[in-house]
Structures are given as C-alpha cells and as structure tokens.
Amino acid sequence: MDLLLFGIPALVAIVGAIAMLLSRNAVHSALYLLLNFAAISVLYLLLQAPFLFATQLIIYAGAIIVLFLFVVMLLGAERDEQTPHANPWQNRGAIVGGVLLLVELALLYVNNPGTIPIAANLDDGFAAPTEIAKALFTTHLLPFEIASFVLLTALIGVVVLHQRRS
C-alpha cells in the first residue's frame, strides 16, 4: 500500500518532468511543470509533512507557475522556433550515453542489494513549522543567511540587466 501510494505520485512527477522537457509549446511546458510540482507535494504529504505540502503548493504550484505563465504569454514566446540542430549526432550520443549510465547504475544497485535507510526521523511533528524554524535558526543558520545573499544577487542582476542606458 505504501509502495503504491509512493509509486503513483512519483510516476506522475517523472512523466510531468519528461513531458515538460519534450513539449514544444512553452505554455504546455509550464503546465507539465505544474503537474510535476503537484505530484511532488503529495510526496511531502506521504512523509507526514503537511506544512511542506502546503508551502510547495502555494509557492511553487501557485506563485511560481503563474509567474512563468505570465512571462511566457507577455513575451509571446509560446511557440518554439524550429532551429536546425547543428549536430544531429549530439542528441543521439547524449541518449546512448545517458542510457549506458542508467544501466550501469541499475547494475550497481542490483549487485549490492539492501534496504535504503530512513534518513528522516519520522516522529510526530518533525516537519511542523516550529521544527522548521528551529532548523533554520540553529543547524542551518549560515545557509539561511547566505540564501538571502543569493536572492539579493539575483535581484541586482534583474535590475542591472534590465535597466539599460538608452
């Protein structure tokens, strides 16, 4: 039962991600990404982390996808321009290489059987807002601060690259 509950959203997430990559229409891509985000939010629910589930839905599936759709539509960039691919062997090579790597990894895991350890300690309320706040201000205090600088840098970038001298 657990496996089924995990398997369905996981499969949906993977299908959504692949469809997003292959879709030639940018709006469709954004919608497939929405599917992917929604499926991942279900995985958070399975981990008994309702707060993360809600955050994922509100921020990613809600705000970010809406932003994507707005930008795509404002730019009128829905249609992918058909560009001739410079080197047709590049795609095929990448696919062969990727499949080889996957087979290699699969062999590695088949030859070293075992159960995957449970990384998270799933006691009551381990993902409650209080616990998340505690982690942000203790274990991850420095990363939390750096993240603000990463965002600041991105903001400066938007302004610098957008606001041009005429």
Next chain:
Amino acid sequence: MAQIALPSIDYMVILQILIIFGSATALLLIDLFIPANQKKITALLALGATIGALVAGPYSNSGVTMANAVAFGSSTLIVNSIILFATAISILFASDAMHKQGIERGETYVLMLLATGGMLLLAQGASLITLFLGLELLSIALYILTAIAYPRIASEEAGLKYLIIGAFGAGFLVFGIALTFGATGSLVLSEIATRIPVTGIERSLFFTGIGLMLVGFGYKVSLVPFHMWTPDVYQGAPTSITSFMAVGSKVAGFIAIIALVQMLGAEAQVITPVLMGIAVLTMLVGSIVAINQTSLKRMLAYSSISHAGFVLLGVLGSTQATGLRAPIFYLAAYTLTNLAAFGVIMVLEGSEERDLTLADLTGLWTRNPWLTGIMALALLSLAGVPPTVGFLGKFLVISAVWQSGYMWMAIIAAFASAFAAFFYVRALLSMFSGTTDRPRMTLDARSSLALLIVAVGIIAVGLMPWSINAIALAGS
C-alpha cells in the same frame, strides 16, 4: 512555546566573509549616491574592502563555527588570500577597462564582491550545503557580470550560455548532495567522513552522490568533458570579467573538490581511477585544441582547461607527506599568470570591442616594450619555463605525481605541457618579430599598477623557494 537557542558564533572565524558581505551590502547603498561618471570611487571602495579582508586574514581564528557550517585553518588562509588578491587585481582591471569601453556600472563592483563572498564560502565551507550555496552565489554573480557589457551581443549570448550550463551543473551537484545525505544522514563534511557506508546499497548511494557532486564541480572548473562552455563564455565576457572568472571560480571550485577528496580519506581510491582519466583527458584536450585557436581569449580558455587538468593531477598526487602543497601552489601560480595574460589582452583591447587574434600581437614590441615584457613573462609562465612561477607549479605537481607512484601520469603531463608550449612560443615570437603601423600605446595608472604587481609576483614567487614552504606548512 519552545525557545530557539541560536548556536554560538565565533565571529573571528568568519571575519573575512563578514567584511566582504558587509561591504558589499554597504556599497550597494553608497553607490546610489555616486554620480554615473564617478564610478571609480565605487571601485576604490570595493578595492579597499578587499584589501581590508586580505589584511584581516592572519587575525582570524582557526576553528569551526555556526553549527559546523564554516571552518578556518592555515590552508584556508592561503586560499582566501589567493582569492582576495585575484579580486583586488580584477577590480583594478575592471575599473580601467570598463570605463574606457563605456560599460562601467557601480553594480559591477558590488557583484564582484558578492562573487568573492561565494568563493570564500567555498574555501571555508565545512558542510555540503555551505559549499552548494557558495557555488550558487558565485555562479549567479558571474552570470550577471558576463552579460553586463550591454549592448554587446556576444556578452549577452555568453551570459545566457553560462546560465543554462551552470544551472545544469548545479542540478547534478544538488542531486549528489541529496543522495550523499540519504546515505549518511549528515551534511557536515567531518561527520560524513566518519559515516562512509562500507557495504550494501548505502555504499552505492553514497558513491553515486559523490560522482554527481564531482560532475557539478567539474562544470565549474571546466574539466573535460564538462568544458564545452568555457571558450565561448571566456570569449564573450568583458575581458576584465573573464580574468576574474577564470581565476576565482577555478580556485574556489578546486578547493571544494579538494575538500570532497579529503572527506573521502582512504575511500578516495574508489574514484581515483576516474579522476585520473579525467585529468589526462583535460590536460590533453586543453593543450591540443589550444594549438588551433587564433582568438587570444579562446586560446587562454583552452589553456585554462589544460591547467585544470594539472591541478586535478596535483590533488590526486597529494599524499599525507606532501600535503596539498602541489595543487595549492599550482592554483597560486595559475592565478598570477592568468591575471597577467588577461590583463595585457584587456589593455590591448583598449576601447575596442573586437576579439583580439594572434595577429594583433605582431610587433607589439615596437608599440610598448613594457607590455610586451609582461605578456612574455605570462606566456613563459603558462608554458612552464623557469624561472617563472608556472615552472615551479608544474614541477611540484609532476614530482608529487611521480612520488606517489603514477609514473605514466607524470609522463603524460610532461607531454601535455610540451604540446601547450607550442602555442605560447608562437605567440611569444610574433610579439617580437614583424612590424606594425599602429601607434605606440600608453597605459592607465590602475592597469599599470595591477600588471606590475602580478609581473613581480610571477618572478618573485618563482625565484623564492621559501614561499613554497609557507604553503607546504599550510597543506596539512
């Protein structure tokens, strides 16, 4: 309501990081009040902050702080000094060149400081999440700096290319970190080192994670086969930014790779054969493809790829006895040499936006002997000719590799540097031969100062063996 107790913070451990981030924030506000034609004041302030952080190095405390997120030690001091030195020189370069080309903006210096902050975090990071965020901060700042030369299309194209490839590389890195965390239950390097799984599926997970992380960092330091973006981005970015990017992000990326290899300890032998192969490929591809280049910046880009192979070789050749002497010294040598080479190219470009080719070096001797001398020094150092610092770097790496028993690797490395020497000598000869009808050129004070410092560095560090011992002490 449970109280949250903040972890104890030793501000002296993160002193240099605090200075850089603090001044970047302040400068962002101060810059608003500086008129557009006086942006050299912003440059001067940023330079002051960088030198301040450089001077603060020896006063920092050794140790780990902020819940094992950052550390500081004697080898960190050396690496941080290299990074801050490179930033200071790059600010001088940028202030001159960008002003001449009419693309100077106050934000450039703020972004350079933020990128430097990211590099320092990579050098001091003691947990995987700090390394990741440091790399992201560095990368995002560099994407913007690469594309800053509006209205030059090449610069915008380079920025976009760098952004897409960089984001792709970051994906590998973060997935690798997730798998490693899954296998060991920790993000702190020193804790992971004690929890490396010995059997079963956890071990597979762990090494899959390590492999993905090495791919992520491999993109950043442009190891073959993750090097495709390097020539295009180096060529398209403004030259003063290229020198900053070539030097800083490579030093910082390699320090992170060194931290990973050290974390693995004896288990590093699992990935050694793969890294050996990558090092050989990187050296050979970089050296051989450089021969065909006519664009000077593309040539230096391929040369930087080849040098990345040497540094990786140095990391692998390092043993307990020799410490990190070879790779860290090589990075210092690489920094000095590339700053000089890109600096001269930048001065030659002047206010032009054209991509310089080998033909532009013809008869440089008659235009400016001093500039020719510095370029000659840089080329000799890139080729690894004594008495320059480049020779000492190559010597240390090859001897470290030889001593740790990989004789054939040392031989390949020697061959690769012989290949590379071909191009450098060709460029060298064209500077002294031929005539040109172009006018003599004069140098701006800022560029002259920066070039003089790096040129003296190339000779001085190359001639004074005691400088290696200082680094050797740090390499434990």
